Amino acid sequence: MIRRVRLATGLVLFFYVTTHLLNHALGLISYAAMEDGRFWFLGLWRNPVGTIALYGSMMIHFMLALWALYDRRRLKFSIGEALQLSLGIAIPLLLALHIVGTRGAHEIAGTNDNYAFVLLIHFKFAPEVVFTQTAAVIAAWVHGCIGLFYWLRLKPWFSKWSQVLFSFALLIPVLSILGYIEGGREVLALFENKEWRDAARAAINFPSNEARAQIEFIAQMDRSIVVGSFILVLLARGVRALLARRRGIVHVTYPDGKAVSVAPGTTILEASKSNDIPHASVCGGRGRCSTCRVRIVDGEEALPAISDDEQKVLDRISAPPHVRLACQTRPIKDVTVMPLLPPTATPKDGHQRAAHHMGQEKEIVILFADLRDFTKFSEQKLPYDLVFVLNRYFANMGGAVGEAGGHLDKFIGDGVMALFGVDVPIAEGAKQAMKAAKLMTERLEELNQTLAGELAEPLRIGIGLHAGPAIIGEMGYGETTSLTAVGDAVNTASRIESMTKEYKAQLMLSQGVADHAGIDLSSFPSHQLDVRGRSEDITARVIVNAKDLPI
Numbered sequence: 001m002i003r004r005v006r007l008a009t010g011l012v013l014f015f016y017v018t019t020h021l022l023n024h025a026l027g028l029i030s031y032a033a034m035e036d037g038r039f040w041f042l043g044l045w046r047n048p049v050g051t052i053a054l055y056g057s058m059m060i061h062f063m064l065a066l067w068a069l070y071d072r073r074r075l076k077f078s079i080g081e082a083l084q085l086s087l088g089i090a091i092p093l094l095l096a097l098h099i100v101g102t103r104g105a106h107e108i109a110g111t112n113d114n115y116a117f118v119l120l121i122h123f124k125f126a127p128e129v130v131f132t133q134t135a136a137v138i139a140a141w142v143h144g145c146i147g148l149f150y151w152l153r154l155k156p157w158f159s160k161w162s163q164v165l166f167s168f169a170l171l172i173p174v175l176s177i178l179g180y181i182e183g184g185r186e187v188l189a190l191f192e193n194k195e196w197r198d199a200a201r202a203a204i205n206f207p208s209n210e211a212r213a214q215i216e217f218i219a220q221m222d223r224s225i226v227v228g229s230f231i232l233v234l235l236a237r238g239v240r241a242l243l244a245r246r247r248g249i250v251h252v253t254y255p256d257g258k259a260v261s262v263a264p265g266t267t268i269l270e271a272s273k274s275n276d277i278p279h280a281s282v283c284g285g286r287g288r289c290s291t292c293r294v295r296i297v298d299g300e301e302a303l304p305a306i307s308d309d310e311q312k313v314l315d316r317i318s319a320p321p322h323v324r325l326a327c328q329t330r331p332i333k334d335v336t337v338m339p340l341l342p343p344t345a346t347p348k349d350g351h352q353r354a355a356h357h358m359g360q361e362k363e364i365v366i367l368f369a370d371l372r373d374f375t376k377f378s379e380q381k382l383p384y385d386l387v388f389v390l391n392r393y394f395a396n397m398g399g400a401v402g403e404a405g406g407h408l409d410k411f412i413g414d415g416v417m418a419l420f421g422v423d424v425p426i427a428e429g430a431k432q433a434m435k436a437a438k439l440m441t442e443r444l445e446e447l448n449q450t451l452a453g454e455l456a457e458p459l460r461i462g463i464g465l466h467a468g469p470a471i472i473g474e475m476g477y478g479e480t481t482s483l484t485a486v487g488d489a490v491n492t493a494s495r496i497e498s499m500t501k502e503y504k505a506q507l508m509l510s511q512g513v514a515d516h517a518g519i520d521l522s523s524f525p526s527h528q529l530d531v532r533g534r535s536e537d538i539t540a541r542v543i544v545n546a547k548d549l550p551i
Helices: 002-028 031-045 048-071 079-109 115-125 129-152 158-191 194-204 209-246 268-274 308-316 374-379 383-404 426-450 488-498 511-517
Strands: 250-253 259-262 294-298 335-339 360-371 407-412 415-420 461-475 482-486 507-510 526-529 538-543
Touching: 002 031, 002 048, 002 129, 002 158, 031 048, 031 115, 031 158, 048 079, 048 209, 079 115, 079 129, 079 209, 115 129, 115 158, 115 194, 129 158, 158 194, 250 268, 259 268, 268 335, 360 383, 360 426, 360 488, 383 407, 383 415, 383 426, 407 482, 415 426, 415 482, 426 461, 426 507, 426 511, 461 488, 461 511, 482 488, 488 507, 488 538, 507 511, 511 538
Parallel strands: 250 335, 461 507
Antiparallel strands: 250 259, 294 335, 360 415, 360 461, 407 415, 461 482, 507 538, 526 538
16 A cells, blocks of 8 residues: 555656646747746646645655655665665755745745746846756656656566657656756846836735745755654664664575574565575565565464555466565564575566466477487588578577467577477367477478578488476576476477487377377377386377378
């Protein structure tokens, strides 16, 4: 709930800043355009609803920022977090006099705080304010953009639209500052005209000396409250740390056996970060991305109950039992955890994914393919030529697998591994695998014709297919993580492929693949294969030319 309120109030404030900056940008057209835009701007924000939304959001957002700072168990920030916090403190300090000097002057002294009033103060009577105001604009805009980035980068569509959003993030403040400066120059020129000057003064009703003193006093009080609030939060953190030490410590143990000691109430993520243990956290511990999730190996019964917000995130990713968000879990007793994602996790890892990506046992069809006599072929080629031929080969084989509907697992040397039936029924997966085998041989013939001038003899291939249960999921480390499969069925498929050499065939497949596909292969020879590592023989069909498959 707190996160949602903080986000909602932040969006209100960002919308206010955006409309304000767009109003400034009208100065590129003329000072009159700025005043015309201000009519609509005030219509939006100076009515009872707009006023409550704006100033209520200011107060609530500020209070929640103080709470977020207090709630952290460590003051070690990322660059983005440190910048956002610093700007968040700077914004009210930079804008205090501007806010009280406009809306406050309007309420206290009946001043018409139009653009003539503001621009004359800034460019004529107190030019140093121009720099303060420009700094405030940049601080408010960058602070809001960082917050939006942390929120939106978790959305599946963000990567597609990020460049467009970044363009707007650059253009709006630049146009605003240019419009502000151009409007100031025009007002200075108009001020030289006595008639305009007298009319402007009458329309503005500048605050009296007494009113100005009151405005400056209120602005200074606002600054003092902001600074004092942050100092009180830091003092409260110190008191809490002293009390926590008296209550004892909690040990958090990781898969490698390393254990760290933290105060009760520290989140698991904070325990990791405080002790320089790499731990994924794309959203910075805000409980949004789920990339910090861990499996509770021991001590789950003593953990605080899952909050509604945490449960929603876990439900979003279909998390299995015993999984918690490290950034939301505060152990009060010893606990053993296992991070489920590598420290290099990206925003896409926080999106809802199919069950097989997270680990699932399922009956699938595995395809292995290998080039024949490739070692001899490679010895006769220069490295550049070898890489060229291999890339053409991989492109054709990968294209065949994709066209058939399979998942290309990996290239292993000159070999190919592919999975079928990962996200479709096994019957359809078996048909896809047989189609892929046929397409691969056809594509290889076409490649041989294309590269006839480069090859001393045509490339030859051996393909093995086998169906069986396997564990499928995303495995690996860092950027090399990919969807793959492990298990006896995978090993068997690899050994069937290697037997194509013995039988001098392009394709061998276990009878189970044909049975699942519902395709009659009785016209092809059948052999009982003694597969190393298996106690029972496997019935396999031998197909000399895979183009003869009846599909």
